Amino acid sequence: xxxxxxxxxxxxxxxxxxxxxxxxxxxxxxxxxxxxxxxxxxxxxxxxxxxxxxxxxxxxxxxxxxxxxxxxxxxxxxxxxxxxxxxxxxxxxxxxxxxxxxxxxxxxxxxxxxxxxxxxxxxxxxxxxxxxxxxxxxxxxxxxxxxxxxxxxxxxxxxxxxxxxxxxxxxxxxxxxxxxxxxxxxxxxxxxxxxxxxxxxxxxxxxxxxxxxxxxxx
Amino acid sequence: xxxxxxxxxxxxxxxxxxxxxxxxxxxxxxxxxxxxxxxxxxxxxxxxxxxxxxxxxxxxxxxxxxxxxxxxxxxxxxxxxxxxxxxxxxxxxxxxxxxxxxxxxxxxxxxxxxxxxxxxxxxxxxxxxxxxxxxxxxxxxxxxxxxxxxxxxxxxxxxxxxxxxxxxxxxxxxxxxxxxxxxxxxxxxxxxxxxxxxxxxxxxxxxxxxxxxxxxxxxxxxxxxxxxxxxxxxxxxxxxxxxxxxxxxxxxxxxxxxx
Numbered sequence: 042x043x044x045x046x047x048x049x050x051x052x053x054x055x056x057x058x059x060x061x062x063x064x065x066x067x068x069x070x071x072x073x074x075x076x077x078x079x080x081x082x083x084x085x086x087x088x089x090x091x092x093x094x095x096x097x098x099x100x101x102x103x104x105x106x107x108x109x110x111x112x113x114x115x116x117x118x119x120x121x122x123x124x125x126x127x128x129x130x131x132x133x134x135x136x137x138x139x140x141x142x143x144x145x146x147x148x149x150x151x152x153x154x155x156x157x158x159x160x161x162x163x164x165x166x167x168x169x170x171x172x173x174x175x176x177x178x179x180x181x182x183x184x185x186x187x188x189x190x191x192x193x194x195x196x197x198x199x200x201x202x203x204x205x206x207x208x209x210x211x212x213x214x215x216x217x218x219x220x221x222x223x224x225x226x227x228x229x230x231x232x233x234x235x236x237x238x239x240x241x242x243x244x245x246x247x248x249x250x251x252x253x254x255x256x257x258x259x
Numbered sequence: 260x261x262x263x264x265x266x267x268x269x270x271x272x273x274x275x276x277x278x279x280x281x282x283x284x285x286x287x288x289x290x291x292x293x294x295x296x297x298x299x300x301x302x303x304x305x306x307x308x309x310x311x312x313x314x315x316x317x318x319x320x321x322x323x324x325x326x327x328x329x330x331x332x333x334x335x336x337x338x339x340x341x342x343x344x345x346x347x348x349x350x351x352x353x354x355x356x357x358x359x360x361x362x363x364x365x366x367x368x369x370x371x372x373x374x375x376x377x378x379x380x381x382x383x384x385x386x387x388x389x390x391x392x393x394x395x396x397x398x399x400x401x402x403x404x405x406x407x408x409x410x411x412x413x414x415x416x417x418x419x420x421x422x423x424x425x426x427x428x429x430x431x432x433x434x435x436x437x438x439x440x441x442x443x444x445x446x447x448x449x450x451x452x453x454x455x456x457x458x459x460x461x462x463x464x465x466x467x468x469x470x471x472x473x474x475x476x477x478x479x480x481x482x483x484x485x486x487x488x489x490x491x492x493x494x495x496x497x498x499x500x501x502x503x504x505x506x507x508x509x510x511x512x513x514x515x516x517x518x
Binding site: 154155157158159160161162163164165168169172173176177180255256258259 | 306320322345346348349350351355357358359361362363372373376377378405406407421422425
């Protein structure tokens, strides 16, 4: 099998790698964004957010994935028997913990004054969070979000361990097992692919964020 | 029904000012302060920095919750538990020393936001009202600019428009000119003079003495968390009865004439 054929097999994995990372990124936003605001503005329940962050940042993704897929899968076949769901969900939970910290830093960066100004015109606390803080916090977070997304692309390779998902890493290992059992080229190609996937998105997010930040003087 | 728009009754506010957790320094910013403002009143609070004027103003708007005492907006007691403060704040305009425009919105967006989201006006009506408010403070040309693209004076006038557009019962202004470059204070002061002419009810923390003399009906000298002396501008410019007010006026007039 020559390099071209190997590349074709690997490229077949790109769409799955991308879907796992994009979906887990969105799950991470859905979890992390509200958590950050709860942590800052609802002090009484802040410890719950803390615990969540500690657990999902502390436990290796690999352990979580195996735990959810092989541990929960047999008891709750729906949805934990679905390899794609488990991969995206677990990475999303982890990303939510990471993103919560990114957004929390951004909330501090945007500043409490914006919140007070929002309340001064009659908005409720959560009204001010939604209309005033959220858009600015998101803009402020973009460089951090770029690297978080890059992390997810890389970590989607863990999905290999639960099997049945033909993402880039799984494809590379498949190539390795096909004669002539090339153990170097598929992984070098996979490495290049991963870089090609992470770099432009992180770069673009960073640039978009900086432009937007400049415009609003953040 | 009285014509009292806002009233503070025996208000106290102490806050902890700490750099480290170990030595929390308690600052008594407001100590038993009472004040009545009637419809159409223009009152001006002045006094040394750090004396608690801003805290008192924030207490009036319930942006800081007083420790003790009562705040009334018209007949409604805002310090009673269970009062909808958001609804009350919608009827109070607040202008900040450091302006605090919403950075992600244009001037128009800044003014429109509360009209749409708080007063729930339809889009067109809110737009109309916002355009009118911007015109009133003469910053129509900034309508589509973001705060970062405006000068300090323009931004503060947008800040005033933001407070004004809701037709609030009263506008509280916390040193609206003191964070601006000296050459920009004039345009903001002119705006305030216009508002005064229209009979807007205002409580202003400011050290702009010529402005105070022209428009304030009552000046309030505030020091160390208390109202020390109250009277018409003529009293303060001629012969304040307390020593503290006298010394402060001397200093401030000397400073203004030197400039």
